[in-house]
Amino acid sequence: MTTPPLLITGADLAGAGRGDLLVADGRIVAAGPDAAAEAPGGTARTDADGLVALPGLVDLHTHLREPGREDAETVETGSRAAAAGGYTAVLAMANTTPVTDTAEAAERVLDLGRRAGYVDVHPVGAVTKGLAGAELAELGLMAASRARVRVFSDDGRCVHDARVMRRALEYVRAFDGVISQHAQDPALADGSACCHEGEHSGRLGLPGWPGVAEETVVARDVMLARHTGSRVHIAHVSTAGSVEVLRWAKAQGIAVTAEVTPHHLMLTTDLLAGYDPVYKVNPPLRPAEDVEALRAALADGTIDAVATDHAPHPRQDKEHAFADAAFGMLGLETALSVVATTMVTEGRVGWREVAQVMSHAPARIAGLAGQGQPLEPGSPATITLVDPGRRVSVDAALSQSLSRNNPWHGRELTGAVHLTMLRGQVTAREGLVWGGVA
Numbered sequence: 001m002t003t004p005p006l007l008i009t010g011a012d013l014a015g016a017g018r019g020d021l022l023v024a025d026g027r028i029v030a031a032g033p034d035a036a037a038e039a040p041g042g043t044a045r046t047d048a049d050g051l052v053a054l055p056g057l058v059d060l061h062t063h064l065r066e067p068g069r070e071d072a073e074t075v076e077t078g079s080r081a082a083a084a085g086g087y088t089a090v091l092a093m094a095n096t097t098p099v100t101d102t103a104e105a106a107e108r109v110l111d112l113g114r115r116a117g118y119v120d121v122h123p124v125g126a127v128t129k130g131l132a133g134a135e136l137a138e139l140g141l142m143a144a145s146r147a148r149v150r151v152f153s154d155d156g157r158c159v160h161d162a163r164v165m166r167r168a169l170e171y172v173r174a175f176d177g178v179i180s181q182h183a184q185d186p187a188l189a190d191g192s193a194c195c196h197e198g199e200h201s202g203r204l205g206l207p208g209w210p211g212v213a214e215e216t217v218v219a220r221d222v223m224l225a226r227h228t229g230s231r232v233h234i235a236h237v238s239t240a241g242s243v244e245v246l247r248w249a250k251a252q253g254i255a256v257t258a259e260v261t262p263h264h265l266m267l268t269t270d271l272l273a274g275y276d277p278v279y280k281v282n283p284p285l286r287p288a289e290d291v292e293a294l295r296a297a298l299a300d301g302t303i304d305a306v307a308t309d310h311a312p313h314p315r316q317d318k319e320h321a322f323a324d325a326a327f328g329m330l331g332l333e334t335a336l337s338v339v340a341t342t343m344v345t346e347g348r349v350g351w352r353e354v355a356q357v358m359s360h361a362p363a364r365i366a367g368l369a370g371q372g373q374p375l376e377p378g379s380p381a382t383i384t385l386v387d388p389g390r391r392v393s394v395d396a397a398l399s400q401s402l403s404r405n406n407p408w409h410g411r412e413l414t415g416a417v418h419l420t421m422l423r424g425q426v427t428a429r430e431g432l433v434w435g436g437v438a
Contacts, residue, residue, distance in 0.1 A: 060235075095131060127139075151178055158183060195284055232256050269284065330408075341413045
């Protein structure tokens with residue numbers, strides 16, 4: 001179906017000044033103060049006065065649960081949540097049932113995403129078969145498949161064997177792939193560890209997860225990346241020590257990138273005092289000094305991207321005693337607002353930098369040619385409009401996700417997604433999701 005040209009007027013173009021965007025045939029035809037002059041007759045108009053226009057957001061780290069746990073999320077419901085949150089592309093993690101460790105499994109996730117149509121869904125391939133950490137998965141076949149997998153991760157489990165990690169890095173170098181590491185040394189923080197090791201873990205009687213369990217793996221992997229000449233990406237960085245390692249590694253020219261989650265930018269370990277399992281996440285919430293280090297690292301570019309680690313769970317998995325509850329929390333629909341609240345309103349970054357860490361850099365890291373493009377003529381009309389001053393009171397019941405493990409429920413945040421557009425088709429407006437564009 002052909003849609004008429006659309007003129008978006010008066011937007012702040014990713015922090016570069018006010019201007020218009022003329023959209024036709026799925027692409028940006030003109031951009032800037034003179035774009036309106038090129039609009040043909042019959043052009044529809046959207047008033048974006050007071051709004052910020054960003055390239056569509058890209059999430060490097062999403063759990064869509066399908067296949068295997070459709071009671072928690074499906075590719076369709078997760079895609080709807082992503083569109084509502086301003087995302088136009090997500091990378092679906094491999095820890096499904098069955099695991100995405102074959103070309104066939106990767107193509108199935110790709111097809112489910114295309115069928116839903118709300119966002120581009122790109123499967124992440126497992127590094128090892130069955131996420132067992134022992135034998136490499138079909139890395140080359142997944143890369144050569146229709147899914148064109150370029151990001152590989154055993155997320156939820158660390159690739160803790162250094163020899164296996166080295167071989168994976170060497171293998172993906174041939175097709176410019178990247179290994180995304182869940183940095184958790186199981187000898188220092190096993191599966192029972194669920195609280196930052198420190199004063200709170202001792203007082204609450206919860207198994208501790210020390211920061212060094214993350215930092216030692218980060219240090220090892222940046223050295224392996226240097227040795228192999230390959231790319232490593234550190235998922236959900238959570239400690240000041242990891243930031244120090246990353247800063248050193250980048251100064252050495254090592255090919256390392258890193259992400260931080262919205263919850264690690266705002267929430268702190270003291271929230272566990274009430275044993276509310278909604279705050280159980282891996283890696284765990286950290287003290288305020290770590291949160292401050294993460295914010296500073298995102299602002300200065302040491303951390304490259306914001307990624308949600310959207311991890312939906314049904315009530316039967318989450319509503320347990322804290323130590324027994326599943327790890328994870330929702331994030332797709334609130335990520336932009338959390339970043340606006342913690343980083344923009346506090347003057348740490350502007351909207352140009354938000355575009356960098358939530359669109360440009362994630363797309364570059366994942367090798368997504370059609371995403372994260374500048375808002376300029378010739379680029380895909382893949383756009384997120386944001387109302388920067390709007391106050392949002394989060395209501396978990398209104399989520400597009402199937403699950404309700406939402407740590408932001410009842411919080412007021414600043415900044416809200418007004419509209420999401422994927423290649424010229426509106427997929428969401430004011431939190432309401434429109435028909436998919438497949």
